Amino acid sequence: xEKLKLPIKDRKTxxxxxxxxxxxxxxxxxxxxxxxxIKPDTFLTTSNLMNILRQAxxxxxxxxxxxxxxxxxxxxxxxxxxxxxxxIVAGMIIRDTESILLAVLAGLVIGAVIGxxxxxxxxxxxxxxxxxxxxxxxxxRGVALLLTKGSPIDIKLEAYRFMGTQSFLGIPLPAYMxxxxxxxxxxxxxxxxxxxxxxxxxxxxxxxxxxxVKIVRNRIKAYMISGxxxxxxxLLYISRLGSAQPIAGxxxxxxxxxxxxxxxxxxxxxxxxxxxxxxxxxxxxxxxxAMVLLQISTYWQSIVIxxxxxxxxxxxxxxxxIEARRVG
Numbered sequence: 001x002e003k004l005k006l007p008i009k010d011r012k013t014x015x016x017x018x019x020x021x022x023x024x025x026x027x028x029x030x031x032x033x034x035x036x037x038i039k040p041d042t043f044l045t046t047s048n049l050m051n052i053l054r055q056a057x058x059x060x061x062x063x064x065x066x067x068x069x070x071x072x073x074x075x076x077x078x079x080x081x082x083x084x085x086x087x088i089v090a091g092m093i094i095r096d097t098e099s100i101l102l103a104v105l106a107g108l109v110i111g112a113v114i115g116x117x118x119x120x121x122x123x124x125x126x127x128x129x130x131x132x133x134x135x136x137x138x139x140x141r142g143v144a145l146l147l148t149k150g151s152p153i154d155i156k157l158e159a160y161r162f163m164g165t166q167s168f169l170g171i172p173l174p175a176y177m178x179x180x181x182x183x184x185x186x187x188x189x190x191x192x193x194x195x196x197x198x199x200x201x202x203x204x205x206x207x208x209x210x211x212x213v214k215i216v217r218n219r220i221k222a223y224m225i226s227g228x229x230x231x232x233x234x235l236l237y238i239s240r241l242g243s244a245q246p247i248a249g250x251x252x253x254x255x256x257x258x259x260x261x262x263x264x265x266x267x268x269x270x271x272x273x274x275x276x277x278x279x280x281x282x283x284x285x286x287x288x289x290a291m292v293l294l295q296i297s298t299y300w301q302s303i304v305i306x307x308x309x310x311x312x313x314x315x316x317x318x319x320x321x322i323e324a325r326r327v328g
Contacts, residue, residue, distance in 0.1 A: 119221070
């Protein structure tokens with residue numbers, strides 16, 4: 001009897017090349033080797049490599065959060081502005097009360113509430129995620145400017161700055177944090193019912209409904225996780241810089257999208273991984289670091305990151321079309 005062939009995405013395999021994050025490994029290796037050959041004296045120094053990890057920490061944690069709404073077929077454009085609001089509120093609390101615990105709790109609550117708001121409107125009103133989070137992005141940026149009247153907030157409490165500036169075994173503490181966040185995110189996606197339901201929403205929402213998946217509840221969870229991840233990234237960000245500014249995080253949502261897509265998360269939903277997103281974030285940080293070392297204008301840096309997003313999405317679309325033809 002002839003064996004039935006499973007669709008490619010349903011076949012069990014242990015091959016690394018079939019992992020969603022594998023697409024990020026090759027550009028990471030290529031970039032690292034090229035910079036090692038071109039600028040070995042400056043690129044391969046311990047201080048520079050650790051600086052890349054510090055810079056990647058904010059993008060990486062945001063990218064882990066971005067992975068969840070993108071897997072559902074959505075997006076969260078409010079991340080950059082949310083980072084600013086959390087930074088400002090936490091900065092004010094630390095400045096006025098010197099309570100680290102209160103600042104951290106307030107930041108996490110704000111992240112969760114904004115994520116809940118985004119997810120609720122998107123899920124209940126079926127508003128396009130792009131439109132909803134674009135509106136939230138503009139509103140939150142206005143809130144950040146109103147709270148500060150355009151002035152930065154200095155954070156001088158050394159106990160709070162410890163996490164963002166110190167190292168353990170030669171590795172910056174923020175690097176440990178983004179690895180822990182990625183492990184937690186990967187665990188949710190691969191080992192929990194919530195993760196399975198989030199993948200189901202992105203793969204086939206109608207089939208998910210028929211299967212009894214709580215569509216509204218799980219969309220809200222995806223955006224709440226995004227909001228909480230942004231809050232964590234923001235708390236680390238101001239710990240590292242020692243300042244909270246109303247313009248903080250401008251454009252960071254695009255860095256998170258770039259990292260997520262480079263890391264193998266499909267922009268149309270249904271596929272992705274948190275571990276891939278942090279690899280993508282390191283790639284983005286490496287690209288920026290390479291252009292600084294090569295003394296390339298900051299204007300070109302934005303152009304390159306934009307092209308990276310377009311190329312990554314194009315590769316994803318082409319790959320899916322080839323896969324669909326094979327299945328067909």
